[in-house]
Amino acid sequence: AQSVTQLGSHVSVSEGALVLLRCNYSSSVPPYLFWYVQYPNQGLQLLLKYTSAATLVKGINGFEAEFKKSETSFHLTKPSAHMSDAAEYFCAVSDKSNYQLIWGAGTKLIIKP
Amino acid sequence: SQTIHQWPATLVQPVGSPLSLECTVEGTSNPNLYWYRQAAGRGLQLLFYSVGIGQISSEVPQNLSASRPQDRQFILSSKKLLLSDSGFYLCAWSRDTTDTQYFGPGTRLTVL
Numbered sequence: 001a002q003s004v005t006q007l008g009s010h011v012s013v014s015e016g017a018l019v020l021l022r023c024n025y026s027s028s029v030p031p032y033l034f035w036y037v038q039y040p041n042q043g044l045q046l047l048l049k050y051t052s053a054a055t056l057v058k059g060i061n062g063f064e065a066e067f068k069k070s071e072t073s074f075h076l077t078k079p080s081a082h083m084s085d086a087a088e089y090f091c092a093v094s095d096k097s098n099y100q101l102i103w104g105a106g107t108k109l110i111i112k113p
Numbered sequence: 114s115q116t117i118h119q120w121p122a123t124l125v126q127p128v129g130s131p132l133s134l135e136c137t138v139e140g141t142s143n144p145n146l147y148w149y150r151q152a153a154g155r156g157l158q159l160l161f162y163s164v165g166i167g168q169i170s171s172e173v174p175q176n177l178s179a180s181r182p183q184d185r186q187f188i189l190s191s192k193k194l195l196l197s198d199s200g201f202y203l204c205a206w207s208r209d210t211t212d213t214q215y216f217g218p219g220t221r222l223t224v225l
Contacts, residue, residue, distance in 0.1 A: 031211055043203055043216035044157075090157065094211035101214060105156040 002026050002095040006104035014112045019063075019078040021107050023091030026072065030093040033074045034101070035065055038088045047089070050074060061085070086111045115140035119204050119217035126224055132177075132191040134220050136204030139185065144206040146187040147214060148179055151201040163187060164210065199224045 007022040025033065033050040048059025055067045061084075065076045074091060091104040116139045126132060138144050148160040159172045161179035169179050176195060180188045187204060201221055205214040 032213075034213065036216075041201075041219070041221065043218050044205075044214075046213055046215070049213055100159065100162070100210060103157045103159075 002028065002030055002093045002102045004091055004093050004102050004104040006089075006091050006107050008107050009105065010108045010110060012110040012112060013081050015083055016080050019076070019081045019085065019109065021076040021089050021091075021109065023065075023074045023076065023104055024072055025074065025091075025093045029069060030095065032094040033065075033067060034092040034094075035059065035063070035074075035076050036090045036092065037061075038090065038106075040087075044090060047076070081109075081111050083111050083113065085109060115206070115215065117204060117206055117215060117217040119202075119220050121220060122218065123221045124223070126194050126222065128196055128224055129193050132189070132194050132198070132222070134189040134202055134204075134222075136187040136189075136217055137185055138187075138206045141185070141206070141208070143184060144208065145210050146181060147205040147207070148187065148189050149203040149205065151203065152197075153200070157203070161189070162210075194224045196224050198222065 003026040005024045035047040036044040037047050038044045048057045050057050050067045058064045063078045088106045088108045090106045092101045095102050118137050147162045150158045163169050163181045177191050203219045204217040207214045
């Protein structure tokens with residue numbers, strides 16, 4: 001079965017700085033990989049999704065993620081952080097063995113002015 | 114387009130009282146439906162999922178139950194709430210069990 005690890009429960013960056021949120025999955029290649037964002041007291045919103053069409057995936061709000069099979073990673077990046085990016089971010093992978101999405105524990109992104 | 118609704122948005126209930134949270138999806142048919150819980154400071158916990166009417170799979174043993182009386186309606190219930198049932202409950206739908214899940218706005222439940 002798949003597993004997902006998000007390194008860092010909290011990540012703090014300055015406004016305008018690079019955002020890097022890390023996600024690693026277990027070794028078997030999943031069909032799909034996802035990043036979601038959750039603002040306080042709201043549901044989750046899809047940021048982007050990897051479907052094997054291209055290793056670099058562009059999403060909403062200027063975010064992108066790169067699938068690296070050799071590193072079993074799907075890290076989320078944004079070149080320049082905005083205050084509005086402060087939220088919790090979740091990585092998820094699909095697991096065909098039990099027909100579900102497997103979720104990471106989430107990373108809270110804190111933006112310093 | 115598809116939309117997903119949850120109600121109520123917030124709920125405060127005493128310990129031992131019953132619970133009913135409702136989720137409905139519009140604009141699609143035969144969706145897969147999911148109930149998740151987020152406890153304070155914790156990630157997403159899948160509680161139940163359903164691939165069709167009357168078909169419910171439980172992921173975590175607890176005093177909660179789920180039902181799917183109609184194709185696009187998913188209900189989360191409890192006969193007697195516990196303090197530990199407090200949290201943020203999210204409903205989601207997808208076209209396929211391994212594909213994108215779309216989330217509702219959530220219900221904040223506080224059990225006192």
